[in-house]
Amino acid sequence: MARVALRNVTKQFHGGTRALDDLSLEIPDGEFLILVGPSGCGKTTALRLVAGLEKATSGTITIGDTTVNGVSPRDRDIAMVFQNYALYPHMTVYRNLGFGLRERRTPKREVDRRVREISAILGLDDLLKRRPAQLSGGQRQRVAMGRALVREPKVFLLDEPLSNLDAKLRVQMRAELKRLHAKLGITTIYVTHDQIEAMTLADRIVVMSAGQALQIGTPQEVFSRPANLFVAGFIGSPAMNLLRGKAAARGAAGTEITAGELRFTRAGVPDGEIIVGVRPDSLAPVPADAAGPAPPAHPTLDLEVDLVEPLGEQALVHGTVAGTAARSGAEEERAILAEATSRAPVTAVFPAANLPGPGDRVRIRVPPDRIYLFSAATGEAIW
């Protein structure tokens, strides 16, 4: 086990693509660190650099107390699980698990002991004589994990290990991974584009975009105090609603912020163009029996519903409000409905009772302390 550090690492591929741009990370011993970001953000490149499968253009990478730039993958004492598992198709599970140990000239008896130990931990005992082609997706995934763990590496690298599993198995394996890490305490770097995996598994999350780390923090920090618009838009599902607005100083009352219908005051916000963000689950319908307007502390919005997605206990209500939409830059695809109108799309999470239907207009309440503000010019969060 060891700590891992990347210092000012830049990776430029032939042809000029800059996959990593001056990335610095400190991963203490035993931490479960997750690199998360949209495809092409450089997270897999970062992992491959730690593994030694790519060479850094500049910067240093250290594992334990050794600088490993130029050290070949086999001498770094790391193990890696690949997205497609990369099990050796011509070997049985037993030989797959033992391959790394045999390559390191471990005595035969010791290989056997460790393979049996790890296969017991992962429940692979009955599969040892099978070949990868005869295994299900989940079993292959476990063999890949086992092959990495059996060597008791200093650092454990995982490249989207759950993305080839079906949804149910993914949830199961996620929990299994977390338990394994708690039990073994191996420093782990995990790459994913799935922010739910990131939130549930990580000790700390690194949100990456365009080769840079935009924010590094615990899942809770990244979720509740996003450093900028990109992180805010990327972390959280469904994504944060974003509206363009203006901030104007109102003397002692603080700064008044307007975004479409939304109007509230907050202290310490510089004047000018800003972006207002609200998470879908902070939005609540104003109860129909509440007479008159909502309390002044809670600004409201008029939501024109155009799609309702029931989820059981709750439902996603998609619609539009007056105002102009803003983008975080983290959108993987465009909003579900085309932005044909000048109104801004908004998604809210409603309790399943008394759901509105498409075409209805609903008043929704926005707790002001749950509103995020970002500078429209730089995208940085304003607290």
Add this chain to the structure above:
Amino acid sequence: MTTQILAQTGRPAREEEEREPSRFLFSPWHLVLIPIAVVMLIPMAWMLVTSLETLNETRHFPPVLLPHTLAPGNYAAVLQQAPFARWFVNTMIVTVATVAGNLLFCSLAGYAFARIKFFGREVVFILLLATLMIPFQVVMIPTFIIVKDLGLINTLNALIVPNLANAFGVFLLRQFFRTLPVELEEAARIDGASRLSVLFKIVLPLSGPVLATLAVITFLWTWNDFLWPLITIYSPNNMTLQLGLTTFQGTHQTATNLLMAANVMSMLPVLLLFFLAQRWFIRGIATSGLKG
């Protein structure tokens, strides 16, 4: 091919078996194929018939296609008159060594060209491919001089050493290696395997089909090679079969029946190989776009 290998880990594909239920049924293609097959078989049949005729019958015109008396003694005569067994063993040694050499050296070179990044790799590879376009007759004399300077003339090594690797084999293997999922090799390298280990323990075990193809093609080339043995070997004891066959052809008279009997015997191993490895022959020709 990448997807194919990955699919192997997915589900065992049995499509080939499903596709041939009508193997013995008639198809209009047979009207074309049967005459072609007949044309191809006639020389073989004639060779077999001639090998069982007496010398007089072989000189008869029109040719005797059904001998009046079978003369299997021709075969015994061949074995008596010439060191046929010796030639057979020589050819075997040369062929097996050449095939083994090609499998080893073409794998090493092909893997380097496929996966190891080194300065000038593409240029060297293109140069290597370009040598395929130079006819053997052009390099024959320089090669002869090198072999002579190595002191190998009139030894079996003269037949083996210059042919231990060839550009076509390097090309064939490189193309195949590039289609293997690179993650397998990366996983092995992280697991602690050296480049050579990766090649021998991961890449080659997954390259069975292409290695078989290369082996079969090399076997055939070496077994049938005539010109190179002709210029490097002169003592009968070091001759290969193809060269030995010519000793039945005299300046003034040719014992055609004996020649054909020797031919049949020298063809048998290749025929046997063809029946056993038909699949790899066809694949080799289909994938390389090269005539056998």
